[in-house]
Amino acid sequence: MESLSYIELKQVSKQYRRRGQVTEALHEIDLSIEKGKFVSLIGPSGCGKSTLLRIIGGLVEQNCGEVLIGRSSPQEAQKQKQFGFVPQSPALFPWRTVLQNMQLPFEVNRKATKQQADREELIKLLEMVGLGGFIDSYAKELSGGMQQRVGIARAFGSSAPILLMDEPFSALDEITREKISYLLLNIWEEYQKTVVFVTHNIREAVLLSDEVIIMSPRPGRIQAKITIDLPRPRTAELEESEQFQHYMSDIRYHLRKEWQI
């Protein structure tokens, strides 16, 4: 299992063809992510960060280059249920209760893992995200922030060692967003899964990540990689520190280079 959770991309490119016109979504991406790390992909819209996430997760196939998840292809890893996907909208099934939604990853694709959902474990996770009292609630009874907390808990509760998060907080208001980013931080520090986190929020990227990958658009490519060398567990006080502010302005600097004004 050790070597499986290691993500490696070599010279990955992706083009989209639409009515004879070719758009280059990703251009020769080189990237490697160590097991148990929290890595953020940050960049403006259209820089291909979501596409990159979907290539890693085996949902989209690259045109050239190689992607390895451990020793296998993303499609093979997907078959083995190595990925916990957290989409932009929480994607809770409205006809299932919160707990039943948490159990969904265990119910499908039973060929890969025979593992049963551990009810106690899932409830413990829900309690960690502050939803211990909503186990039997339906999605329509929850606010957007609560739904996304379930989405995150569902990913951590599944057996997947790699979590792929596609701007999970982008639909939330600023205050909820800040609160949830700390919740995510707490769970991640306990579970230590590998996370690839797509965002366009600089604060979030610095707060959560071990490494921030800055991407630029047209064509989507990696512009800079910044290792965030801040102590863990990270706290709210840390956000006020000079070091934190320094990382933020560093990322902002790289993002602004693209502006060409």
Add this chain to the structure above:
Amino acid sequence: MVNKVGNQTERLQPAKARFSKRLKRFYVKSAFWPPLAAFAGLFIVWELATIIFQINPITLPPASAITLEFFQSFSFYISHAWVTFYEAVLGFMLGLSVAFIMGIMMAHSTVLERTFLPLAVLANVTPIMAVAPLFILWFGFGTLPKVLVAAIITFFPMLINSIMGFRSIDDNHYEYMRSLHASKAEIFLKLRLPNSLPYLFSAAKTCVSLSVMGAVVGEWSGSSRGLGNVIMMSSNYSQTTRMFAAIFMLAIMGIGLTNLIRYIERKVLHWHMSVNN
């Protein structure tokens, strides 16, 4: 001392106004009293109109006479209603099942959809009245042709809505299932099927009363039993009172069946947005 939680303005109102407000709220929210009031009103206006304008009972019998006729020959109406009822319900279930199975196939295959949907459209645009006598010719005077007419009337709306329900899944849900490498069957059972339920119920609510119409049309074309037959016969003998009693029986059946579906819908779709508000 009516309620302690009332706000300032409510407390300033005289007791009488407060009472009428609560009465209104109770009345509006009740499922029983408003329709009853409407029917009572219709009954009274009808009765008075026949008396005041001295309408010939063969043209329009008084409401009281119809009620009396209904209760005097209660078992007669019930036995005929039962025939129409099971023809309609069997037809409804047949139409629903075929539509459901074809819906599954068409939702998964555009080729099948493009090929067979025109046939379904053809069946839908052909007036059912025109086809019913043909069914009598083919299948005789028994139950089968009536069931088939009811089934055909039910089929199309159910088919269209089930295809729509199976197809119109949330992209995020679909992608999430794909990220787990869920099989087509799993995606159908755990995503498409539950997703289609609101669509299926909304079609079923209209179709169930259409199926009653289908059974009656079938009976008109040739039958010895059923409320459609009662209407036909009483029309021939100018028994207007009997005709109206049969018509009301049909209306009650329609209301009953629609409400039954509505009740099941509320039980099954409690998670859905449209229920509860």
